[in-house]
Amino acid sequence: MKLTIVAATGGIGRHLVEQAVADGHDVTAVARRPRELPASVRAVAVDLTRPDMPTLAAAVRGADAVLSALGPRNPRTDAGITSRGTREIVAAMHAEHVRRIIIVSAAPVGPVPVPGQPTPPRHDPGDGFFMRHLGVPFTRAMFGRHYADLALTEQTLRDSELQWTVSRPPKLTDKPLTGRYRTAWNRNIRGGFSVSRADVAHHMLAMVNQPDTIEQVVGIAN
Template sequence: MKLLILGATGPTGRHVVDLAVRSGDSVTAFVRNPATLGDLAERVTPVTGDATSQHDLTAAAVGHDAIVSALGRGSSVRADGLFTRASTAVTGAARKADVPRLVWLSSFGVGHTFGWSSSAQKLIYGTLLRSIYADKAIADESIRSSGLDWTVVYPTRLTNGPAKGTYRADDRLPMKGNPTISRADVAAFLHAAARGGEWIHRTAVISD
C-alpha cells in the first residue's frame, strides 16, 4: 500500500511510519525537516512541505492509496489555526490527487465527544486545551464533510509507553477519570484503519 503520512516525525507519526515500513508499505513521509527522520530516511520517500499548503500536499499525494495525518501541536496549548488550515489543505489535495482514503488523528473531548467525557476530562478540555480543541472541532467537521473515505480518530490522553495491543476502539466508549492510551497503540490503530475498510465514514474512540 502507498501511504502519505503527515506529521511523520512527530511522537505519534514516527510510530506510524515505523509500522508501515515494517509492514512493507511504500511510505512517503511529509515533513518540514527531512533530517529529523534519522535512520528512517533511507526506507521512506521524504517530501518537504507545509501541511497547511494544498499545493504542497497535492504534489506529495499523487499516486498514493491513503493519507494518514498524525499532525499535532506538541506541548503547545495554542492552536494557531493549524488543524483548520491543514484540514482544508489535505481534503482539497486528496480530491485533486484522487486519493480517496483519509485517516485523521484528533483528540477525545473534541466536538461531540466532549459530552461523553468524564468530569475530570471536561475540566481539562474546557480550560487548558480549549483553544486547540475548538480548532480541532472545526477541522474534524471539515474532514467529515469532505466527500472522502474518512476516519476521524479520538484517542484519550496520550502517553509514550509501549504498545499493549489491548486497547479498546468503538464509536463510543464509557469514560471514568482521565484514561490514557500509548502513542504506539494509537499508531497501530491509524495504520490498521488506513489499510482496512471497517472504519470508513466513522469516528473511532480509542483508549486502554
C-alpha cells in the same frame, strides 16, 4: 500499500512511519524537518503552517491512503494549525483523486459545537461521571481553543466527500506498542484515560483496510 503519512516526525507520526515500513508499505513521509526521517521512506518537506500545494499534491499522488498525525506543538498557543493543514490535505487529495484519509483528533472533541453541528450532545456517551464533571471541564479550560480547532478539523472531513475516519484518543503517553487497546465507534472509552502514541499509530494503520470504519469516529484507549 502506498501510504502518505503527514506530520511524520511528530509523536504519533514517527510511530506511523516506523510501523508502516516494518509492515512493508511504500511510505511517503511529509514533515517540516524531513532530515529526521529514515532513508527507507520518500521524504517530502512541507510546512503545513505555510502550505505548498504543488508539493503536497505530489506527496499524496497515487496513495492508497493518507494518514495524518497533524497537531500543534503547543496546544495552548498554536491552535488553528490542525484545521488549516487538514483543509490543505483535503484539497490536495481532491486534486489527485485520492479518497482514503485517517486523522488523529482527541477524546474531548465530541461535545464541542461547530457550524455544521451547532448543538452537539452535552456529554460524550462514553464518558463516565469523573470525565463529565471533572476531567473534561478541566481539559477544556486548559486547551479549549485546541479542541475547538479539532472540531473544525472533523467538520472539514465530514464535508469533504472523502472516505474519512477520525481517531479520538485521550491522554497520549510514550509507553511502548502493545497492540492491546479498546475501541468504540462514535464514543469515548469508559474509564479510558490514556493510550500510547505507538498503539494509536498501530490502530490507524489497521483501519486503512477496515471499510466499516469509513465515515466513523473511533474512540481508542488502553
